Amino acid sequence: MNYVRNAWYVAAWSEQIEDGKPFAITILDEPLAIFRGESGRLSALEDRCVHRLAPLSLGRCEGDRLRCMYHGLLFAADGTVVEIPGQDQIPPQARVRAFPVVELHSWVWVWMGDPALADEALIPPAVGLDHPDYILGHGHLDYAAEARLINDNLLDFSHLTFVHANSFGAGPEFAATQARITPLDRGIRYERWIENSLGSSSRRSDVPMDSYMRYDFLIPGVLLMTGGIFPLGTAKACAFGAPDLDEAKGGVTFTSQAVTPVTGKTSRYFFSWGPHRKHGDEALRDMLMGIAGQAFDEDKVMIEAQQKVIDRTPDPRVMPTAHDKGVTMFNRLVERMARAETEGNRNAA
Ligand code: FES
Ligand SMILES: [Fe+2]
Incomplete structure (x- = not known):
């Protein structure tokens, strides 16, 4: 898999990690056991007991430690074995890998690369469910497709016109015009003004307005999007650049999305998705989540079918169009970062 490892991957919603119960998730083909110790602190260990390779996610939390429930080896949060029932000596190799793990913005983030490089400042600034300004619904969806295809989908919104004509009510403008794309340190920024429009099903207006949307798509595969509707002429007045969202007349929402590669x-x-408190309420949130549910199913049908075609194609090649600019920029960034990691590892070896 060609993915950046020195990055924070979303492993779960915080609420999915129940007290005292290990949670199993595989990221980049690495099975993990994540658990919340008595102190509330999270740990993420390789989900493979050093004894006879039973999954630690079937284990039992004891304080801030995890006991393998096959033959009872006890692991500390840093992955070292601290107790072997019936044996006094603990060999130095009795340890499993521990992954840096942080709980932030209602997500559990795991650093899949070199732990020495784990920097919390690199966690994308998602909007958590407890954010005071937004009323958010949330969920997750499993895909029988590689993460990169979902990233590619999120990096090219021209598909809204076709895949989501019914759910988002997107018009032809998504496919007919280009978004403005700016490179970021660890991603890409998309901005799009649609002038003189009645909006879409998620950002509806009775009178024509200028509609703005912006999203950042960040390593390893996190989309953070907002926008709003503004009086006619606003797009031109700010030269099609970023408006002040506080000046929006309506339709300000925020969505945070994360794509996590499980296996190849x-x-x-x-x-998550929902309105700003000034522009909506719980009822609007529920309506948006209904639309999102339909739209995300539409993407899933297309992307899983695309994966099947790719799998039976001997030499799958793509033919990029003008809308693939962001896809190409992001995938090049991933390749560059992944290559630098491999070279760094080789130099270190
Ligand atoms: S496999 Fe874990 S203690 Fe034996
Ligand atoms: Fe989509």
Whole structure:
């Protein structure tokens, strides 16, 4: 899998990690056992007991430690074995890998690369479910497709016109015009103004307005999107650049989405969406989540079918179009970062 490892991957919604109960998730083909110790602190260990390779996710939390429930080896949060029933000596190799793990913005983030490089400042600024300004719904979806295909989908919104004509009510403008794309340190920024429009099903207006949307798509595969509707002429007045969202007349929402590669051909997709308190309420949130549910199913049908075609194609090649600019930029960034990691590892060896 060609993915960046020195990055924070979303492993779960915080609420999915129950007290005292290990949670199993595979990221980049690495099975993990994540658990919340008595102190509330999270740990993420390789999900493979050093004794006879039973999964630690079937284990039992004891304080801030995890006991393998096959023959009872006890693991500390850093992965070292601290107790072997019936044996006094603990060999130095009695340890499993521990992954840096952080709980932030209602997500559990795991650093899949070199632990020495884990920097919390690199966690994408998602909007958590407890954010005071937004009323958010959330969920997740499992895909029988590689994460990269979902990233590619999220990096090219021209598909809204076709895949989501019914759910988002997107018009021809998504496919007919280009978004403005700016490179970021660890991703890409998309901005799009649609002038003189009645909006879409998620950002509806009775009178024509200028509609703005912006999203950042960040390593390893996190989409953070907002936008709003503005009086006619606003797009021109700000030269099609970023408006002040506080000036929006309506339609300000926020969505955080994360694509996590599970294995080479499976992924988990996490999402939240909802209105700014000034522009909506719980009822609007529920309506948006209904639309999103339909739209995300539409993507899943297309992407899983696409994966099947790719799998039976001997030499699958793509033919990029003008809308693939962001896809190409992001995938090049991933390749560059992944290559630098491999070279760094080789130099270190
Ligand atoms: S496999 Fe874990 S203690 Fe034996
Ligand atoms: Fe989509």
